[in-house]
Amino acid sequence: MTEIRYDVTDGVALITLDAPERRNALSVEMSRELIDAARTAESDDAVGAVVVTGGAHFCAGAVRSVLADTGRDPVEDEAYRNLETVYAAFTTIGSIAVPTVAAVRGAAVGAGLNLALATDLRIVSRTARLLPGFAQIGIHPGGGHFTLINRVAGREAAAALGLFGDEVDGDRAVALGLAWAAHDDDAVQDEALAIAARVARDPALARRMVASFRRETAPGGLPWDVSVELERSPQMWSLRRKHGA
Structure with a gap:
């Protein structure tokens, strides 16, 4: 992997987007690496939770060239599959068979916001910027964006962000139910790892x-x-495991 870092400590897999020069915007190759990292965590029975982060900048969406190529010919095979791969980056994170946490600092924009919302829980920086960004560049939201916001924070938030293009910081995200907790920037990753470690035991x-x-x-x-x-x-399974002979 060249743009994704993968580390496991005490049952928690830390997946880090690592393309700071473009603020972790998802390229096709980076999306493939993210999918591979997620599947690696899922296939490791010793992993009990996953934390996804992007360092100082969570994810600035999809790289513009992927969108531009799709726009020129949406049904051309390579363009269609490339955009599908970007979608799969966050749908995979949202469906792997382990609990997932997003540690969000900086901006989560468009597909990057989808990636954060695809996880089971979000820990954010107070100064984080959560914004759709789709309409601002003249395109319709994608990746099930309205559904992701609605299932986390409800219809009003889906309208304000997804339809009207509003932007929220970390504290407002917590108030809306888009995130669980907001912390100072330098504490976000540690807090996300700590909460993940509870279930990963x-x-x-x-x-x-x-x-x-x-x-x-x-x-x-x-x-x-x-x-x-x-x-x-599953409760009977857990009771038998705990108390059975």
């Missing part, structure tokens, strides 16, 4: 819990009685 349980969490909190939700039955099997 028991990787097998973490993977069972995140599967139930995502099913029960998916858009539309589940009736309570269905959730009781959904949780029964």
Whole structure:
């Protein structure tokens, strides 16, 4: 990997976007590396959580050349697949079978905001900038942008950010429910790693819990009685593991 760093400590995989010269804008190659890193974490049974970060600048969206190539001929095979790869960078992070946390400093723009919202939890800098940025460059949002905002913070936030192009800092993001906690810039990554480490102590349980969490909190939700039955099997598994002979 050349633009993604991957490290594992105490059951937590830290995936770092590392292209500071373009503020971690997602190229096709970087997207492939991000997908590979996510799958590497998922395939390692000793990993119980993933933290995604970008250092000083989380992610400035997709590189403009990918968008421009798609715009010239949206159904040309390579252009279509390249944009699909960028989408897969955050849909993969959002679907791997381990709990995920985004540690957001600097700006999370467009596809970069999608990447942050795809995780299960966000820890942000108070000075972070969360903004869609799509309409500002004259294009329609992509990657399920409205759905991602709506499922995290509701319709009003989806309208304000995705439709009207508003921008929020870290403290406002927490107030809206877009993030769990805001910290000073230099504490964000450590705080994200600390919260990830709690669930990562028991990787097998973490993977069972995140599967139930995502099913029960998916858009539309589940009736309570269905959730009781959904949780029964993994809870029985955990009780047998803890107390069985």
